[in-house]
Amino acid sequence: MTEPQNPDQTAAPAGAARQTKAAGRSAALQAARPMIECRDVHKYYGDYHALRGIDLTIRAGEFFSLLGPSGCGKTTLLRVIAGFEDISSGVVLIDGKDMAHVPANKRPTNMVFQSYAIFPHLTVAQNVAFGLRRDPRKRAEKDEAVEEALAMVGLTGYGARAAHALSGGQRQRVALARALILKPEVLLLDEPLSALDRKMREQMQVELIKLQRQVGITFVLVTHDQEEALVMSDRIAVMFEGGIAQLDEPETLYARPKSRRVADFIGVMNFLSATIVEEQGETLRVDVEGLGEIDIPAAQIATKNETDSAPMIGFRPEAVNVFPEGQPQNAPRQSGGVIDEVVYYGDMTYYDVRLDEEDGTTSEPVRISMRNVFGRDIPDVGARVTVGWSPASMILFR
Amino acid sequence: MKGHGLRVYAIAYLLFLYAPILLLPLFAFNSGTIIAFPLKGFTTDWFSQMVADATLRRAFTNSMIIAVSSAVLATSLGIFAARASTRYNFPFKGGIMGLIMVPLVLPEIIVAMSLLVVLLAIGVELSIFTVILGHTLLCMPYAIAILSTAFNSLDQSLEEAAYDLGETKWSAFRLVILPLVMPGIISALLMSFTISLDEFIIAFFLAGNEPTLPTYIFSQLRFPKSVPVIMALGTVLVAVSILLLTCAEYFRRRGVARTGRTDSGGFV
Numbered sequence: 313m314t315e316p317q318n319p320d321q322t323a324a325p326a327g328a329a330r331q332t333k334a335a336g337r338s339a340a341l342q343a344a345r346p347m348i349e350c351r352d353v354h355k356y357y358g359d360y361h362a363l364r365g366i367d368l369t370i371r372a373g374e375f376f377s378l379l380g381p382s383g384c385g386k387t388t389l390l391r392v393i394a395g396f397e398d399i400s401s402g403v404v405l406i407d408g409k410d411m412a413h414v415p416a417n418k419r420p421t422n423m424v425f426q427s428y429a430i431f432p433h434l435t436v437a438q439n440v441a442f443g444l445r446r447d448p449r450k451r452a453e454k455d456e457a458v459e460e461a462l463a464m465v466g467l468t469g470y471g472a473r474a475a476h477a478l479s480g481g482q483r484q485r486v487a488l489a490r491a492l493i494l495k496p497e498v499l500l501l502d503e504p505l506s507a508l509d510r511k512m513r514e515q516m517q518v519e520l521i522k523l524q525r526q527v528g529i530t531f532v533l534v535t536h537d538q539e540e541a542l543v544m545s546d547r548i549a550v551m552f553e554g555g556i557a558q559l560d561e562p563e564t565l566y567a568r569p570k571s572r573r574v575a576d577f578i579g580v581m582n583f584l585s586a587t588i589v590e591e592q593g594e595t596l597r598v599d600v601e602g603l604g605e606i607d608i609p610a611a612q613i614a615t616k617n618e619t620d621s622a623p624m625i626g627f628r629p630e631a632v633n634v635f636p637e638g639q640p641q642n643a644p645r646q647s648g649g650v651i652d653e654v655v656y657y658g659d660m661t662y663y664d665v666r667l668d669e670e671d672g673t674t675s676e677p678v679r680i681s682m683r684n685v686f687g688r689d690i691p692d693v694g695a696r697v698t699v700g701w702s703p704a705s706m707i708l709f710r
Numbered sequence: 711m712k713g714h715g716l717r718v719y720a721i722a723y724l725l726f727l728y729a730p731i732l733l734l735p736l737f738a739f740n741s742g743t744i745i746a747f748p749l750k751g752f753t754t755d756w757f758s759q760m761v762a763d764a765t766l767r768r769a770f771t772n773s774m775i776i777a778v779s780s781a782v783l784a785t786s787l788g789i790f791a792a793r794a795s796t797r798y799n800f801p802f803k804g805g806i807m808g809l810i811m812v813p814l815v816l817p818e819i820i821v822a823m824s825l826l827v828v829l830l831a832i833g834v835e836l837s838i839f840t841v842i843l844g845h846t847l848l849c850m851p852y853a854i855a856i857l858s859t860a861f862n863s864l865d866q867s868l869e870e871a872a873y874d875l876g877e878t879k880w881s882a883f884r885l886v887i888l889p890l891v892m893p894g895i896i897s898a899l900l901m902s903f904t905i906s907l908d909e910f911i912i913a914f915f916l917a918g919n920e921p922t923l924p925t926y927i928f929s930q931l932r933f934p935k936s937v938p939v940i941m942a943l944g945t946v947l948v949a950v951s952i953l954l955l956t957c958a959e960y961f962r963r964r965g966v967a968r969t970g971r972t973d974s975g976g977f978v
Contacts, residue, residue, distance in 0.1 A: 394874065396870060396874075416870075416873055416874050417873050417874065417875075417876050417877060417878065421874075422874060422875065423870075423871070423874045425867040425870070425871055426867070427865050427867050429865060429867035429868050429870070429871035431868065431871075431872075431886055432890070433889045433890055442872065442875050442885075443875035443876050445876070445877070446876050446877075490871075490875065491875075494875065494876070
């Protein structure tokens with residue numbers, strides 16, 4: 313059985329999805345009313361402190377992600393919003409109303425479960441119509457609503473099928489239609505794509521974004537996959553150990569992580585040890601192994617882990633360039649180095665480069681990624697190279 | 711000839727297991743009063759005698775009432791216990807579940823004797839009601855074992871999903887959980903029914919003057935002339951058992967097919 317939508321058309325690479333974000337969306341969202349508000353929410357399981365004072369506001373129409381490693385409390389927070397878990401202290405407001413005594417079946421939220429929780433003894437249409445049981449509308453109108461919901465997720469004509477005979481991707485769509493047919497204010501998604509294979513996952517990411525723009529309601533997604541969060545979200549809350557470490561738009565989160573832990577969790581970040589030479593007002597001058605002295609403005613300064621003794625300079629693999637030694641390039645700053653390892657990815661190549669130190673030794677290898685250009689040679693292991701970089705792409709963790 | 715010995719063993723094993731049962735209908739339709747070869751002629755007299763026997767009819771009615779009641783009781787109580795043990799955590803859960811399962815390994819005669827002593831001590835008159843109580847106790851562990859498997863194989867999100875879609879906790883259970891564990895419930899009912907139907911020791915101790923099928927058969931074995939009637943009764947019981955098992959298996963397979971799970975075992 314083929315998927316109902318043309319996979320060639322929708323299986324766009326992950327990066328392309330961000331382009332569907334309309335200009336001015338972020339400004340419009342900032343002006344939207346708050347949909348979910350958490351105020352100092354704590355949750356204990358016995359002695360275990362699962363949520364440690366969560367404060368956040370999710371705006372109406374926003375695609376919001378809770379991102380973090382397993383056990384960080386992201387799923388607990390989602391279940392608190394859904395009403396499946398009581399909170400130990402704090403306040404949860406949905407659309408301005410206190411949810412303290414509102415059970416899950418009375419909340420304006422619906423959930424797409426990690427396992428999809430499709431009712432296996434019912435047909436696709438019966439699954440989708442399940443939430444309409446208490447709806448006083450006539451039978452014909454309900455059938456129409458089911459057809460509409462199925463069309464929205466690209467499952468037109470699947471209504472009479474047995475739900476247990478569907479593929480993973482189709483179950484996912486049924487779960488979406490079943491939740492959206494009730495027109496909730498908020499759709500909660502608990503790791504909805506984790507059970508799909510890579511290609512299907514990337515396709516569903518794009519479809520979820522389109523669906524969210526189409527229905528215009530608030531989506532709250534829980535995921536441990538940083539790429540998934542970056543692709544789909546308007547804003548992301550990164551959670552560690554029951555608290556929010558950073559809440560920002562994807563671009564900010566990636567380019568300006570506020571702590572070393574967030575930087576480590578999202579994408580790849582190289583670290584080189586640095587010493588602070590002098591403070592010039594807001595700007596810090598640091599001496600970095602392999603790179604020399606750099607002036608770092610306040611906007612590029614983040615906190616490091618308490619366990620690290622020395623300050624660190626961090627940069628992304630794609631923020632610097634690597635060229636064969638002597639080849640001219642127009643980077644503001646250049647450093648010499650030797651290639652330690654080459655990993656070829658087809659469209660990209662990763663180079664692990666040891667940077668020259670002033671005392672003749674070399675640094676720990678740093679990872680640099682370069683888009684492969686047809687006709688350009690890929691330097692070999694052991695080759696001398698020049699690394700071109702700019703102080704603007706460096707982040708100081710102190 | 712690799713495996714030849716094993717094949718002989720398997721055939722001998724099956725013969726030992728089923729040949730005696732095949733003899734039941736053979737002698738039930740044999741006109742001779744002595745259970746021995748050679749067979750004499752064909753007759754259905756033993757079946758008419760069986761139907762005409764008032765004590766046997768009474769034993770049959772009693773056994774049916776007892777088996778149906780204890781199957782329904784054990785399964786209903788088993789549903790509560792199985793759901794509690796698979797879905798919730800409570801203090802002393804392990805110990806409580808262990809105690810419920812104990813009759814599975816306790817010698818039945820000990821259970822029967824202790825029940826008799828207690829019932830007599832508190833002054834309850836022996837009747838088929840006391841047998842129902844004893845059989846419920848005996849069938850519970852089997853019912854719970856079957857039902858726990860059924861409840862355990864369910865995704866917990868199913869119930870939450872129904873609740874999230876606006877149903878109450880009770881209607882979520884009724885609309886989603888109950889249909890999905892129904893094959894397990896039917897299995898538990900049939901298993902309990904079968905156990906109760908052929909149970910002898912507890913029925914012998916607790917029935918007072920009321921006969922049940924096993925106690926009636928036991929009492930009649932002393933009289934050689936009623937043995938052919940017992941053969942006829944045995945034939946009917948075997949036929950009914952096969953019919954019940956076939957039904958149970960049919961419903962179980964239909965349940966598996968309907969929910970799209972992979973078939974893992976069953977009766978047949």
